[in-house]
Amino acid sequence: MVTRRRLLLLLFILLAVVLSAALARWRMHAWDRPQVVALYPISADGLPATEAYLQRLDGAAFDALQDFFAAEAARHGLALAQPFRFELGRRMVKQPPAPPSQAGPLAAISWSLRMRWWAWRETPATSPVPDVRLYLMFHAPSRETQRLPHSVGLQKGRLGLAHLFASPAQQGSNQVVIAHELLHTFGASDKYDGASLQPRPPEGYAEPERFPPLPQLKAELMAGRIPLSETESRIPAGLGETLVGERSAREIGWRR
Template sequence: MTESAGNDDVARRTARKRRFFAIRVSVLLFILFVVALYAVRDLRSRRARNDWERTVDVAVVLVHVGGSERVEADAIADLNERVSALEERLRAEAERHRPGIPKPFRIRILGPVDVAVQPPTPTGDGPVDLAKQAVDLERWLRDVDPRAGVEPDHWDTRIYVSARRPATTAKSVVEGQSQQHGRIGFVDVELDTSMVDLALFVVAHELMHTLGATDKYDANGRTRAPEGLAEPDRMPLFPQRFAEVMGRNRPVSEGTEVVPESLEELAVGTMTAKEIGWLR
């Protein structure tokens, strides 16, 4: 091979590498553009919920985790029946803070769906832990949603309720966690007919988190005053008549709180109303 032919071959290989590099960069930039476009669209859509120009659609998806006792049919029936009471209570609170506001929430119960495991939670606070949890959660949702009849784009917020029969008659458990300003929340509850209203109270709590509301209780679970009080100007201050949705409990005296017994005790305080856009 002559030196000229060798130089031409090198030049062709170099040109091919450059074209391949340019194509690869173009593809990556296109993917990045699509991801950024979706992120902007999703962010705008989530923020639009707080404009309250339309009703926010909420799916409450019941799941039964394998190995736990199934919830009795009566409890699920009561849960479906009491959803309208939660909608009405939240409507009344929205109207109190912002007269003339459209109906704030349309809530539907879906499921129950059988799942093998609880929704995944991060094992740590590091970026790798959070990334793994995001991947595991996406896989979990892809399994649950189709079987529950959930089309994610149809719902502004989805709350997944892991429900099981109470282990004892003495005390039942209900807990939750949600994406702040996100679209997804989780509730874990030992559910029977006596726990239906409290379960829906916690659903409302997690729903408010997805709309930007912050907790109004301290590290010990005690209601913070005044922001966690439904009626901070009440005289005398105690007993409070309502439980602020982000404070969770109803203070009845200095240092004493009780768990709300019905949805009629649910209230949305001034700070929470500001955080979710009911007050400007």
């Protein structure tokens, strides 16, 4: 009798968790109001050049993000005129936990839990509570930082870690990285090959119906690169060279 009660209790808890996750996902994709995205700048390297850049950083550096998503949402037929509202949060001092150096589900789950715990402690809920928290890790450009660490966006916990260059010249490419990781938090998947980093056709092409298909003129945001040939691609200079593809729009609830 006791065992049966425990089993029923566990089933009830499991059902509650499943229903809660389904409700959260439905609310996430309802798009009945703008989603508030808080951006928290962090100096990733502690260098004077990065500090000088962050002292001059203001909300205007992210205005293009709001305009880009408004235009893309309208192109996909979303009734909501402004899907996102970006707010520049306070400067962060403490570094977030570093992502795992080795691939594997256990390492990824462990880091995800530690990252969510860190975010809860370091950026407690304010009023209004942001829907998404993105932590912007800025690095001073140099020969050693031509390639930044991998950025991450988590749907569970609604947070992301974006590695960016602390340079006005890189503002456009920084915005592409932020936009990419933001859509991960809403369920959009990567659309590039993990080994070659080449966009995967057709969902990784901005214009999959284009003939001939290559070269493409823009990048699908979740593919991250503009495919020029079957083996070559380039990083877009800014959001003006990207768009949200149909499959990505379906994944985040902009299309049914």
